[in-house]
Amino acid sequence: MIAKLVKGRGFRGAAEYDLNKEKGRIISTNMAGQNPRELAAEFGEIRKLRPNLGKAVLHVSLSAAHGEKLTDEQWQAIGQRYLRGMGFTDNQFVMTRHTDTEHEHIHILANRITHGGEVVSDGQDYKRQETIMREIERDFRLQRVAPSAEAERRAPTKGEIEGAIRTGQPSARQQLQQLADAAAKDCPDFTTYQERLEAAGVELVPVAQLQGAKLSGLSYRLDGVTMKGSDLGKTYTAAGIQKKGISYEQNRDFAAVRRSIERDAARAFGTPDTGVEPSQSAERRGVGHDAGAIGAGNGRTDGRDTPDAGRDRPQEQGAGREVQRPDQRSGQGVEGGSSRSAEGSRGTERGRPEDGMAPLPAGRAGGHGYGGSRDRIMALAGTADHREPNHAGRAERGRANQGRDRTGEAIQKQINALGVERFEVGIREAKTGQMMNREWSRAEVEQSAAWLKRMNAKGNDIYIRPAGEHGLVLVDDLTADKLASMNKDGFQSAARIETSPGNFQAWVKLSDKPLSPEERRIAAQGLAKHYGGDPNSADSRHYGRLAGFTNQKPQHAREGRQPYVLAHECPGKAATAAPEYLERIRQGVDRVEAQKERQSRLEALEGYKSPGYGWTTDPGHEYRKQAQRLMQRYGKTADFSRLDWMIATDMAKSGRFSADGIAGAIAKHSPQVESRKAGHVEDYARRTAEKAWNAPEVAAERQQQAEQARQAKRDRGPSLGR
Structure with missing residues (x-):
């Protein structure tokens, strides 16, 4: 299977070639148009989402080996496999089959702009295309065609062959x-x-x-x-x-x-x-x-x-x-x-x-000597054969070290320390200042390093933050002295990033388990305030710099060069002072949330409208009716623990409600919310209901009511149906 890919500017000309009546017919598409004019207009509507993109057209031909015959269904499956492999999962496309050559082949005309306005990356597209072709040959059991790395090699001339x-x-x-x-x-x-x-x-x-x-x-x-x-x-x-x-x-x-x-x-x-x-x-x-x-x-x-x-x-x-x-x-x-x-x-x-x-080792000018060293x-x-002379080993190890991808190593060091499964990578465009956001897995971040390098080389800044739920907070704009103070106090960095000379960001891991956004926000603000960090960055959603790329802010340039963002200590461990710090935060959060919940419940009771009938067997209605009456008498500032006791006692005496029903009504409607800890309100409601239900005077009242009911039944005599 051979693929030939061309990126161009015009859809109309490519569509006219593909849909030539004498040699081409559509076998698959996700578009409404049926002729070149209609297709070009339809492509153009999506192209308007990226008016500055020059080459929006992907035009590719896929050819089978000589003698291979495939059905339309097989070609459709192959074409879809190619599109998915190249990243065209949400794009317009039209697939046509041609019969004008000895080799069966199809053409795919696709829009590089997605329906959402993104552009499919063309990074290393020829290399990726080769990989996809080999996979298609294997999975569809097609004849293997030599990849371009082998085929696009000048053959020896007749003279060279004779000389050899x-x-x-x-x-x-x-x-x-x-x-x-x-x-x-x-x-x-x-x-x-x-x-x-x-x-x-x-x-x-x-x-x-x-x-x-x-x-x-x-x-x-x-x-x-x-x-x-x-x-x-x-x-x-x-x-x-x-x-x-x-x-x-x-x-x-x-x-x-x-x-x-x-x-x-x-x-x-x-x-x-x-x-x-x-x-x-x-x-x-x-x-x-x-x-x-x-x-x-x-x-x-x-x-x-x-x-x-x-x-x-x-x-x-x-x-x-x-x-x-x-x-x-x-x-x-x-x-x-x-x-x-x-x-x-x-x-x-x-x-x-x-x-x-x-540091990288030094080498010698002009290489490492050429005599007898081609085998290296x-x-x-x-x-x-790896059984080479020992004298070559040192030089080769030095060269291998020099070829290291240090940007890749820095990326890996930082994301391993943060320890989450997915990340949001932000690219701030130099011209507009807008942030492009991509959500990737760990592996995808590493695999996208080459593309990020190109974006960075164009003057864009590269940022990162954990995606989803996590236990990390970012403290930005720190000096080395402030970082030392944080370490001394037990707030060690899971990852310490130097964003410009002498300026640091600290990713602090407060918990291996996820924290709520509110907990992270309060924690980040507290650390930033105490250690002199940037309070504007302490919002639980702030991006940090990604190590291995240059900081493109003009004020950091030195002699025309921008400094690299460096990854220093990255142990990835939780701060030792985090448990106590989180407990203090949670106590404060509980109090604030409890106050909000109390106010919400008070407003609900004030606005409650009781049903027009008398007695009710719904404990929620009964609780709200009595609570509204007592609030009118004692005011909203009354002690609701006392009012809950009065309501629970009255409901228990009536004999119309069970202890569980009374507890449920209190838990759902009572403004007596002193804490938002899990189970606290339910436990308070259960204890109040059980205490009221088992009180001697309440039990006696229920027993007396039950005896009166039995006596009334005896007085009525046998029913007419017996």
Whole structure:
């Protein structure tokens, strides 16, 4: 099964192609339109929900292998499986089947905007699509088609094949493809990809634009032979490696790009070992402050893959827009947190050790040596014999450590400490200040890290708070001294987050069991007031910062860089002073709630309208009638414990109500509510009713009434029916 996906701007043209009368017919849709004009108008109504979204159209074709025949029902099931897998669960779509080629295939035209106005993410959509195709092939027992990572690979030429047969050695193209494939396996980012290739003797020559913000081209050099990524295949280009999951981020990977560019510049000037910084040599040529594409040699700015691209234009850090780099105060939460000097060396992070993360180790300029080390890349990718020489172990461990996803580690550290199952993640848009909210599970938060990084890189702040019921409160805007005081008093943080230099947020776990929103609000306000936190954040629903991302508030910028939000101590344990603190809070809450309940019951008794008949057997009616009469006599401030006793005694004497009925009426209607503790009102009502029912004078009165009733029956004689 092969899928070809295109995102576009116009629905009308795609619909006209799909619904061509000679080759296409609709087999499934959730829309009312039956022709291109009607469908385009219907798509357009939903598109109005996101007028600024450029490419709202998803147009995909799904093709079966040659010779496979499927029914409409099978194609419908396959199409629905594809849509669900890509996240299109609440979107307009139309599915058409075409019969104009030897390969059976369908087209799916879908709106990326949901009925609720959200936009389906297109993050790593080609990679996700490949996974879905393999699952469909397996579940529907279809012929397997090689994924794009395998198929989109340039085949060797006739000359290369003949040369390999003659020499017994693969061509440079084949060697580069093999080494690049191994380096790309489970590779998270561009820096790691480059380091793995360098360990195997392959130099990566990148082309970057917009002062390093965009990676637009790649070339590979092995044993003096340079080949463009497109010469190896689509999956080896800058766009191709990113589709395979090798992400590129300016603040993390620009140092690796610059190192390659400066190395090429040094080679061009013949000064690899002269002690002159490559950037200085390049600057003397007048190219150190180019505002165009980085590495686009010979004045080219189209970003295409070129041999030896980048050797003429090393980019100084100060040129044009300042490149955002990680705050080096601490390692935790810093994505690729180390820095490199002009010579390309990887420096260690300098910062506080209390963040729980060891600094990244230093490396050497220009990689780790190439002689006889190609097999190392296979081991790094998990595709080679692991019985390699011991001398390679230390370098490989260092490189593995350098490739860590520190943002992912920071996220995991914080959400594990908070210890709830679901979270609300907020993205505050830089332009509008509005908060986009997503509710995710723990796993979904971690899996969405790449998308959150992109949102953060666009200037948006990233926040988080527990979803649903929980026992956590947030105390914001604390200093280190105030945090120390909280720890001393037994209010230790379950997670301590540094949002900007010297400013902290403390997530305090008061209980492993859920607390009511009112309890959390009162607890947060009390802690904020006592320890000098922000009272405006103590509302039980306030967002906290998510570690691993930059704080985008302008006032925190230093030298053009925004500080990273850091996760420090995150034990995830409940505060030792929490039980006593909660008990005091609950006592206060009980009193307030009891006063509200008393007032509500008094107003209900005042407005009670008694039925027009005399005696009643409903204890609730009887209680309210007598309570209203006594309130008129003694006032609303009367002691209702005394009035309840009087009413219960009178009801018990009448013989018309049971003790349980009297207790129920008191519990439901009496204003005597001194506490809101569970069972308190019911226990008070039961004791009052039983005491009144068992009082000697009441029992005697009931006995006398029963004897009078029996005597009256005897006086009437036998009934007429006997």
